[in-house]
Amino acid sequence: MISSEESLDDARELQLFNWHCANIEYSTATDIHNLSARNWALDDENAFDGDHCLLKTGYCALAEHLAQGLDIRLNSKVKLVEHGKDGAQAACKVTLEDGQTLSSDVVVLTVPLGVLKKNDITFYPQLPRWKQAAIDKLGFGVLNKVVLAFDKIFWQRATPKGKYIGYASERKGQFYLFIDITDCTSKPTLLALISGSMATELEVTPDE
Ligand SMILES: Cc1cc2nc3c(=O)[nH]c(=O)nc-3n(C[C@H](O)[C@H](O)[C@H](O)COP(=O)(O)OP(=O)(O)OC[C@H]3O[C@@H](n4cnc5c(N)ncnc54)[C@H](O)[C@@H]3O)c2cc1C
Incomplete structure (x- = not known):
């Protein structure tokens, strides 16, 4: 049983140990020491069943299909959400950056967590304390x-079912897994994954 990185003297053993850490850091987008040992995989039971798939035309195909017949407004930044008002009028009012307002029975808000953390959108009344605490x-x-x-x-080439090529890199998370996506792109292509703090480092590395 491996209890800590310190107990791994053999360099190769440490690389293998780090590979498994990197694989966890990939699915959680943080270094392993930030994770709860008990709850890190909490989302697993809520995941969709079935194989991983790659949409040949990109995720856009899904959004475009779902958007058919809907009134989609692009470049419409929401600044204020007024909600929970009773009465004859619509219960919710959304105010856009340009001052336009939209009324509706409900608002389903799917902005990224970072937008909520920055308080870019004002809520009236304020969000309940438990929800703000979660944010x-x-x-x-x-x-x-x-x-x-x-x-x-x-x-x-990997087998038709398994297109993954693991790589126990010297630095944890650095190109730790390659996915052969040649069948999707119709030309020889590998998709390399970089996780944990290596991923953050790569963000500020110039493309060249
Ligand atoms: C490198 C990388 C690889 C990934 N690979 C995969 C993968 O292979 N498979 C997979 O399933 N998932 C993958 N994901 C995750 C996936 O991309 C996200 O989970 C998904 O895009 C989240 O969708 P979303 O609609 O919640 O948020 P977003 O796609 O972030 O959409 C939020 C929208 O809100 C808009 N918005 C923000 N502020 C406002 C405002 N004030 N008013 C109005 N609109 C606003 C934004 O413009 C944006 O359009 C990957 C993510 C990353 C970073």
């Missing part, structure tokens, strides 16, 4: 992907 306490992090396209395949 304040929840965190988010960085996961990086690098797409590498080649003229020809030089790696051993």
